[in-house]
Every structure is written in structure tokens, then in C-alpha cells.
Amino acid sequence: MRSPVVVVLLACACAGKPVGPAGTTADGTSTTSGGEQRWTTEPQEPTTTGTTTTGTTTTTTGASEPELPSEGYHCDPRRQDCPAGHKCAPFASMMADDWNGARCVPLAGDPAELGEPCETEDYAHSGIDDCGLGLICWYFESAADLHGRCLGLCGEDDGCVDPDARCYEQPEASFLCYPLCDPxxxxxxxxxxxxxxxxxxxxxxxxxxxxxxxxxxxxxxxxxxxxxxxxxxxxxxxxxxxxxxxxxxxxxxxxxxxxxxxxxxxxxxxxxxxxxxxxxxxxxxx
Known part of the structure; x- marks a missing residue:
């Protein structure tokens, strides 16, 4: 059984007046120097078990996954503040070609560890993959073949858990631990x-x-x-x-x-x- 690697982190930094994506609230305990504010929302909880009766037939429904938001920052990968069984992952709304938000996605039952093979669902920046907490599946063979390996997320003030990687700032305030190499x-x-x-x-x-x-x-x-x-x-x-x-x-x-x-x-x-x-x-x- 793989054990999830709990690494850290991505931050959305929004400078100036505290205005964030629709439905967000400012987390006063999570700020950067210079007055920049990181945004998060309350985690989305799965719906509860219930019953539906139609005529003489009774149907029992179990807990279901929360609906994935289509845009914005809905959790904080630095804090991993999602419900149990989920992780906070960067993603790209509207199938954009770089991350522009963060959301709670289901955590795989047997998640892949740092550096292990992995697979992403739907599209390259969906954030839905089988990597553990604080990790993201990257280095795909092609846009059509979304098999890669798990890389660590990191924050602007934090390093990488992998000593052979360095934290590199991506556009839209996302940070990824890229492996070092010999040029x-x-x-x-x-x-x-x-x-x-x-x-x-x-x-x-x-x-x-x-x-x-x-x-x-x-x-x-x-x-x-x-x-x-x-x-x-x-x-x-x-x-x-x-x-x-x-x-x-x-x-x-x-x-x-x-x-x-x-x-x-x-x-x-x-x-x-x-x-x-x-x-x-x-x-x-x-």
C-alpha cells in the first residue's frame, strides 16, 4: 500500500482590495508579505445518504461526490483543506492550458507517491489524477496520453520535499517541483x-x-x-x-x-x- 506524501502547496495571491472569485472568503490566517491575500472557500461536503420513494418502490442513495466547481479557487493546496477522501489540486477551468484555480477532487484509494507513474483524467490540467496529497500528475507522453509521473507542489516560501527538485513558479500563481538535470x-x-x-x-x-x-x-x-x-x-x-x-x-x-x-x-x-x-x-x- 502506498502512503500519501503530504507536501505542500500552491497559493493564489490576489493583491490589493480583498475581492476574490465569486463565493470566496479571505482567510485571514493565510497571507503573504506585502499584503497579498490568499483565497479559499468552505470545503464542499459530499451529499448525505437518503431515500426516495416512487409508488411502491423505495430507493436508497449513498453519499455522492460534490459537484466539481468550474472555475475559481475553492480550496488551498497549502492547507489541503478538503473533506476526507479528497485532495486540493490546481486545475484549469474551461480546459485552459495552464492552471488558474484550485478545487477538491477525489483522492485515489491507493494513491501514487512522489515520482511514481500516474494518470490524469479528462484533460491535462483537470487536477483529477491518482497521485497522493500535495502531488500532481505531470510530464505526459502527449496531450492524448495523460500518463505521467507524480511531481510535488510547492509554495513560494517553501521548498520541495525531493532534494533533487526545485520549486519553479508557473503562471497564475502555481508552483511545481521540477527535477534537476544535467544540461x-x-x-x-x-x-x-x-x-x-x-x-x-x-x-x-x-x-x-x-x-x-x-x-x-x-x-x-x-x-x-x-x-x-x-x-x-x-x-x-x-x-x-x-x-x-x-x-x-x-x-x-x-x-x-x-x-x-x-x-x-x-x-x-x-x-x-x-x-x-x-x-x-x-x-x-x-
Missing amino acids: LAQDCPPPATLCVRSSGVDGFLCRYAPAGEPAGAGMPCAGETDCAPGHVCDLADLVSGCAGERCCAPLCSLSQPSCPAELPQCLPYDATPPPEYADVGVCRAP
Whole structure:
């Protein structure tokens, strides 16, 4: 029997005047610095057992699941404040392509633990999966095949229970523990095919490659996930012939450099890198 991993957390931060999604109330004990307010609602309880009589037939009904809300923040994954047998999970209303709310969903009878295989129901950001408390199913094979593995949720003030993961802020105030990886080996398990450096994170993380053809060396980019595996999105003046504000440049090993002729210098990617990334360089223009 798997034992649920109780990890922490996602927060919805709404700045300014205390106005939240319809039906919500401000939880005065759950605030962030700077006056930002996290929102939650009273947990939805399952309906109770009852009987219905039609003519001479009596039907007994058991407890049923609460109806899942279609939008908004209805619970707090930081507190896991849902009824017994449920967990608070981030989800996307209207089948959006990123999380924009949180709701109570049924907890699997034998939930998967951190890093174990899992499956999500309905659509990628439904929040309905067979992972335990404080976990979410991610890294899918495709939009049609929602089999992945359980990753931890985290909060802006909390780390990850997995020492080999880092908390990365997603859009709409959601936080996910992405696994660390080796950018020179590009050792992320598919379909998380990119090992990239993300702003605000001390290390390289496994991320999804965007749809379409990734950008190669010298091609314009807007962010790290725009470039092909083994590349970074570097400043234009460091990449020969760059036609944008930033362009992709190949990574290299400082101890065994190998760079293309147009970007011949293998230079340290970070001035003061963590020890495990001390050999990571990037090919740059002279």
C-alpha cells in the first residue's frame, strides 16, 4: 500500500482590495508579505445518504461526490483543506492550458507517491489524477496520453520535499517541483526533453519542449524552452549574426570544449555556478 506524501502547496495571491472569485472568503490566517491575500472557500461536503420513494418502490442513495466547481479557487493546496477522501489540486477551468484555480477532487484509494507513474483524467490540467496529497500528475507522453509521473507542489516560501527538485513558479500563481538535470547530458526523461536554466532557480530543470521546430544555434529565441536541447537563449551581442534581442547558443564542457566556428569560445555560463554545474559553459562569439 502506498502512503500519501503530504507536501505542500500552491497559493493564489490576489493583491490589493480583498475581492476574490465569486463565493470566496479571505482567510485571514493565510497571507503573504506585502499584503497579498490568499483565497479559499468552505470545503464542499459530499451529499448525505437518503431515500426516495416512487409508488411502491423505495430507493436508497449513498453519499455522492460534490459537484466539481468550474472555475475559481475553492480550496488551498497549502492547507489541503478538503473533506476526507479528497485532495486540493490546481486545475484549469474551461480546459485552459495552464492552471488558474484550485478545487477538491477525489483522492485515489491507493494513491501514487512522489515520482511514481500516474494518470490524469479528462484533460491535462483537470487536477483529477491518482497521485497522493500535495502531488500532481505531470510530464505526459502527449496531450492524448495523460500518463505521467507524480511531481510535488510547492509554495513560494517553501521548498520541495525531493532534494533533487526545485520549486519553479508557473503562471497564475502555481508552483511545481521540477527535477534537476544535467544540461550537458540532457538526461531528462521523455517527454520532458529539455534540460534548461530557468530564472529564479538555482540549477537546470527538466521542462517540456514547445510545439513545433526548436530553434538552433544563432536563431532568435524568447526563452530557454524555445531552443533545441543542449542550447541556451543568450544575449544577442554574444551570438554571432543574431537577428533578435536574444538567440540560441550551444552549451559546452569547459574541460572538453567543442564549439562551432561561428561561436568558438567556450565560456562559463555562470560566474559562480553551483559545484555540480562548474563544468557547464556556453559557446560565444569572440
